[in-house]
Amino acid sequence: MKQGTFTILDNARLARDTFRMVLEGDCSAVTGSGQFVQVSVPGLYLRRPFSVSDRDGDRIVLVYKQVGKGTAAMAAMAPGGTLDLVTGLGRGFDVAAAGERSLLVGGSVGTAPLLLLARELQAAGKAFDVALGFGDAGLAFYVQEFKALGAQVKVATQDGSLGREGLVTDAIRALDGTYDYFYCCGSKVMMRVVSEALPFAGECSMEERMGCGTGICYGCSIPTTAGMRRVCADGPVFRKEEIVWERI
Amino acid sequence: MGKDLSVRVCGVKLRNPVIPASGTFGFGLEAADWFDLNVLGGISLKGTTLEARPGNPTPRIAECAGGMLNAVGLQNPGVEALVAERVPALRACYGGAIIANISGFSVEEYAQACAVADRCADIDLIELNVSCPNVRHGGMAFGTDPKSAAAVTEAVKNATRKPVLVKLSPNVTDIVAIAQACADAGADGLVLINTLLGMRIDIKTRRPVLANTTGGYSGPGVFPVAVRMVWQVARACSIPVVGCGGVASAEDVIEMMMAGATAVQVGSENLRDPLACPRIVAELPEVMDRLGIDSLKDIIGIV
Numbered sequence: 001m002k003q004g005t006f007t008i009l010d011n012a013r014l015a016r017d018t019f020r021m022v023l024e025g026d027c028s029a030v031t032g033s034g035q036f037v038q039v040s041v042p043g044l045y046l047r048r049p050f051s052v053s054d055r056d057g058d059r060i061v062l063v064y065k066q067v068g069k070g071t072a073a074m075a076a077m078a079p080g081g082t083l084d085l086v087t088g089l090g091r092g093f094d095v096a097a098a099g100e101r102s103l104l105v106g107g108s109v110g111t112a113p114l115l116l117l118a119r120e121l122q123a124a125g126k127a128f129d130v131a132l133g134f135g136d137a138g139l140a141f142y143v144q145e146f147k148a149l150g151a152q153v154k155v156a157t158q159d160g161s162l163g164r165e166g167l168v169t170d171a172i173r174a175l176d177g178t179y180d181y182f183y184c185c186g187s188k189v190m191m192r193v194v195s196e197a198l199p200f201a202g203e204c205s206m207e208e209r210m211g212c213g214t215g216i217c218y219g220c221s222i223p224t225t226a227g228m229r230r231v232c233a234d235g236p237v238f239r240k241e242e243i244v245w246e247r248i
Numbered sequence: 249m250g251k252d253l254s255v256r257v258c259g260v261k262l263r264n265p266v267i268p269a270s271g272t273f274g275f276g277l278e279a280a281d282w283f284d285l286n287v288l289g290g291i292s293l294k295g296t297t298l299e300a301r302p303g304n305p306t307p308r309i310a311e312c313a314g315g316m317l318n319a320v321g322l323q324n325p326g327v328e329a330l331v332a333e334r335v336p337a338l339r340a341c342y343g344g345a346i347i348a349n350i351s352g353f354s355v356e357e358y359a360q361a362c363a364v365a366d367r368c369a370d371i372d373l374i375e376l377n378v379s380c381p382n383v384r385h386g387g388m389a390f391g392t393d394p395k396s397a398a399a400v401t402e403a404v405k406n407a408t409r410k411p412v413l414v415k416l417s418p419n420v421t422d423i424v425a426i427a428q429a430c431a432d433a434g435a436d437g438l439v440l441i442n443t444l445l446g447m448r449i450d451i452k453t454r455r456p457v458l459a460n461t462t463g464g465y466s467g468p469g470v471f472p473v474a475v476r477m478v479w480q481v482a483r484a485c486s487i488p489v490v491g492c493g494g495v496a497s498a499e500d501v502i503e504m505m506m507a508g509a510t511a512v513q514v515g516s517e518n519l520r521d522p523l524a525c526p527r528i529v530a531e532l533p534e535v536m537d538r539l540g541i542d543s544l545k546d547i548i549g550i551v
Contacts, residue, residue: 001282003523040520045467046311047520086522209307211318212519214282216274218294218323219309221302228302228323233278 001088001214002029008081009059011074016138017066018109019075020053027058029088032095033116034185034205034237037062038213040084041070047086048074049213049232051113051185051205060087063112063141089213090236093117094203095124099180102128103202104151105194107168107186108135111142113205117183118149129153129175133168133190137161152177169197184240188248195240204243205236223247251533252543255289257488257511258411258436260345260372262289265501265544266529269492269515270295270349270375270415271320273525275334280341283526289511290345292439293334295377297351298361300326304382305459310448315467315494315516317446319382319460322351327361331368339370346370349415350404351377351387358390358400359407366408374410376400376435379417379442381464391417391442394429401433413490415439418470418477427481437488439513440481441474466516470494475507482508482549496524498531502539508549 006025014020030037030052037060038047048070054061066075077083093113098121104114111132121128129152134140136159143162146153155163156171164170168190182202184194191204208231211219215233222231223244229235253264267290273279276291285291303323310317325334327350335346348365352358358376365371378397380387390396397414404412414430416423418441427438443464448457456462474493482489491509495501496517504512517524532544541547 001522003521044311045313045315045516045520046309209309211309211316212272212522214519214522215278216522217272217309217318217519218274218303218320219318220306221308221320221323222306223302227300 001086002026003084003086005082006085008077008079008083010079011077014063015141018139018141019064019066021062021064021074022059023062023083023085024059025085027055027060027087030055030060031088032092033120034092034113035088035090036213036236038086038089039074041073043073044070046211047213049210052116053112054116063109065109086213090232091234093183093205093237095120095126097181097203098124098126098128100127101177101179102126103172103175103179103182103198104128104130105168105172105182105184105186106130106132107190108133108139110186110205113185114183115142115145118146118151122149129177129179131168131171131175133171133186134162135159169193172197192245192248195245201239203237203239206231206238206243207236251536252545253532255511255544257490258373258413260411262345262511264289264529264532265505265511266525267292267347267490267511267513268518268525269513270377272515272518276338276342277334279522282522285342286344287526287529288344290347291338291342292347292349292375292513293330294324295322295349295351295380296324296327296330296361297322298327298357300324300329307457307459310457310463312446312448312465314469315465316519317448317458317463317465318443319458319463321382321460322380322387327364331364331371335368335370345372347373347375347413349375349377351380355399355403359403362404363407366410371410374404374408374412375439376404376412376414377442379415381417381419381443381445381462382460388417388419391426392420394425397426398429398433401430401435405434411436413437413439415442417442418473419445423477424480424484427485431485431487435487437490438481438485439490439492440477441470441493444470444473466494468494468496471500475503478504478509479507479551498528498535501528501532502535502541502547505544505547506551510548
């Protein structure tokens with residue numbers, strides 16, 4: 001955990017209502033993919049949690065969807081401005097758990113943290129493919145970025161405007177490969193469906209309304225096989241069998 | 249500058265008056281990686297009950313102007329785990345005052361849980377939580393009626409030799425009457441205020457934001473309410489009052505002490521700023537210097 005001031009280097013629209021913010025500052029607390037940062041938005045009381053989507057030295061990338069006051073304020077921020085961030089939060093993806101070939105499954109803006117994960121898997125010499133689900137073509141992002149890493153990428157959209165018509169599970173079916181581990185980030189419903197559909201082990205990055213993001217308020221606890229656990233500090237990434245899905 | 253920040257609460261000396269409030273600082277150890285906990289005057293641990301509790305469903309948190317609502321619902325591992333694991337682990341790296349915050353659902357349960365806490369030598373003070381607004385048939389139900397508050401206080405005093413602070417709810421008509429009832433029943437001190445009962449509605453889904461429907465409002469917005477209640481109670485009661493509610497700066501600490509607080513708890517600010525407490529402690533000497541204060545003890549209840 002580290003608190004610091006970050007400079008906005010870029011803040012551009014990536015897809016409809018979806019923005020990509022590049023921030024520069026002390027990233028020494030950021031240890032891996034699946035971790036998140038807490039952004040203090042001026043004028044709003046609680047910080048906003050965002051997964052780290054990409055990282056290059058002291059630069060991190062946040063991909064966020066404009067859904068409320070906080071993200072609307074962020075979308076209006078110009079390069080050169082600064083933001084107060086708490087970084088290095090949460091337990092991220094377990095790259096060491098990857099087997100022969102992993103499946104990365106992203107839903108909507110949940111696709112964001114999978115890019116840094118993909119880079120880590122590649123650096124570790126682990127093979128992977130990617131299945132993504134979006135509402136429509138206008139909401140899709142990162143398809144080319146995953147392809148550039150040499151992965152097979154399949155997309156499903158609910159209206160069929162990009163890739164297959166259907167859900168992310170249809171994108172998974174379209175992939176040509178055998179997998180032994182998965183990494184998933186998306187809505188709770190999507191992650192449950194993916195966890196139940198895939199017959200092999202994997203992990204999901206959970207989301208819950210947070211208070212502190214640092215593990216002290218217990219505002220984001222979810223039911224797990226080891227009792228109620230904090231998404232912010234015990235997660236956000238949990239192995240699929242740890243999560244008591246029927247109570248999520 | 250040689251400023252004296254130390255205070256004494258119910259016979260327990262604190263190196264400074266700053267105490268992270270219950271529910272906003274976990275069981276203390278969570279923050280040990282971020283800063284040296286020994287800068288804190290005391291630590292009030294997360295509300296604990298006789299038996300372990302899973303807490304409320306999520307969402308448990310909602311934002312609002314001037315602060316936030318929470319309805320965590322006393323998720324905790326139970327008092328046996330508190331005294332066997334959490335407190336010893338904290339004591340291993342923290343020498344200041346450890347305050348066990350105890351809640352319950354019946355007078356007997358409060359007393360039993362406090363009897364367990366009493367056995368733990370590392371607990372310096374017991375904070376009786378009769379003011380949690382987020383559980384049914386417990387917590388706040390005991391803190392909104394003078395007779396119930398007195399009954400719990402008396403039962404707990406008979407169950408422990410440790411000093412007992414009673415944490416009061418602001419959701420009452422007459423805070424002084426409740427405070428006096430607790431003092432008359434043997435309370436060694438009082439903590440006020442717990443959160444104000446609040447509610448938010450998502451106007452798109454037409455549903456309450458919190459799964460629990462209602463929650464406790466805290467943050468800078470409640471600070472003037474807390475100052476007023478601390479002032480009223482400190483004037484009326486002779487036992488020490490610990491101020492709590494919306495404190496976010498060294499100036500707030502001093503204001504709360506001028507209102508009558510012997511020590512001051514910092515709550516929601518820990519959620520926004522994980523380093524809030526060490527920052528406030530570090531700022532105190534400079535703010536004292538600016539205001540011509542040499543010893544914090546000199547300003548307690550000066551207004």
